[in-house]
Amino acid sequence: MPELPEIETIVRELTPALAGRLIHDVEFLSRLVLLDSAQAAIDFLRGRRMASLIRRGKFIVCRLDRGFLTFHLGMTGKLLLASGKGPYTRAVFALDSGNLRFDDIRQFGRIEWGECVPARVERLGADPLSISASEFIRQIRRHSGHIKPLLLNQTFLAGLGNIYTDEVLHKAGIHPRTRAMRLGRERCVRLHRAIVEVLSLAIEHRGSSISDYVDASGRQGSFQLLHQVYGKPGQPCPRCGTPIRRIVIAQRGTCFCPACQKY
DNA sequence: CGAGGACCCTGCAAGC
DNA sequence: TGCTTGCAGGGTCCTC
Numbered sequence: 001m002p003e004l005p006e007i008e009t010i011v012r013e014l015t016p017a018l019a020g021r022l023i024h025d026v027e028f029l030s031r032l033v034l035l036d037s038a039q040a041a042i043d044f045l046r047g048r049r050m051a052s053l054i055r056r057g058k059f060i061v062c063r064l065d066r067g068f069l070t071f072h073l074g075m076t077g078k079l080l081l082a083s084g085k086g087p088y089t090r091a092v093f094a095l096d097s098g099n100l101r102f103d104d105i106r107q108f109g110r111i112e113w114g115e116c117v118p119a120r121v122e123r124l125g126a127d128p129l130s131i132s133a134s135e136f137i138r139q140i141r142r143h144s145g146h147i148k149p150l151l152l153n154q155t156f157l158a159g160l161g162n163i164y165t166d167e168v169l170h171k172a173g174i175h176p177r178t179r180a181m182r183l184g185r186e187r188c189v190r191l192h193r194a195i196v197e198v199l200s201l202a203i204e205h206r207g208s209s210i211s212d213y214v215d216a217s218g219r220q221g222s223f224q225l226l227h228q229v230y231g232k233p234g235q236p237c238p239r240c241g242t243p244i245r246r247i248v249i250a251q252r253g254t255c256f257c258p259a260c261q262k263y
Numbered sequence: 264c265g266a267g268g269a270c271c272c273t274g275c276a277a278g279c
Numbered sequence: 280t281g282c283t284t285g286c287a288g289g290g291t292c293c294t295c
Contacts, residue, residue, distance in 0.1 A: 001288065001289070058289080073289085074288090074290075075288055077289090105272085106271090106274080106288090108271075108288080108289050120291085143265080144266080145266055145267085154290080162289085253286085267293105267295090269292090269293080273287100274286105275286090277285085278282100278283085278285100
């Protein structure tokens, strides 16, 4: 499931390969990958040049010579610098040099295009690696709900998904069902630091390859080897040895240590 | 307006 | 062995 570190890895790798490339042609192999008609997308994209690539939360935004092309990988999406087609290829971009392929098994991924950046990208909250500790604390205290769903809320903070939220809360020693408002200043600071540390380390390891994540060259990340709680129910907590528990919060499987993560 | 639940999608694992 | 069921979870949308 690509989250911020995986998307960052992909963007860093795609940038030198795609900057300046001309889109000769586009083919869409699934209607689900687009929000509207394929023909309109093809007419818009054909002949445009890719200028630059940035990550916004879990979105990949490509600035064109005019307009924008935006990718969201959903759960199983992949952007590959590869030619040919696989059984789950949903779109192929033929460039003046090479191909860009969008593969997606479960089809939660989307490709958007237009003169402007999509509205749902504009609505995203702050980037977890850029927000200051003081601003983070100010924002946290405005919410009465549980901390885990808040961290997953992309209009609050853009980029954390289920894996990194569990890892971050474990590192900060915070129970996922703690009420955001009830976190004291010191624990908010610890949470902010845990977010920066976990995400930075994950980026260094080129992301986590859970299920089938690979980068734009088809290579796996290695951060899954450093996971402390995610996907490890029943195993001993690396910090205190207590068995990791799994509960469901906001429809998401949640792994945490019942001993060292406190309310 | 914020919080929480249903839903979309498909491969895979578990259970009968 | 072979079928059915449920789970995984990104995001959106709806209701309370």
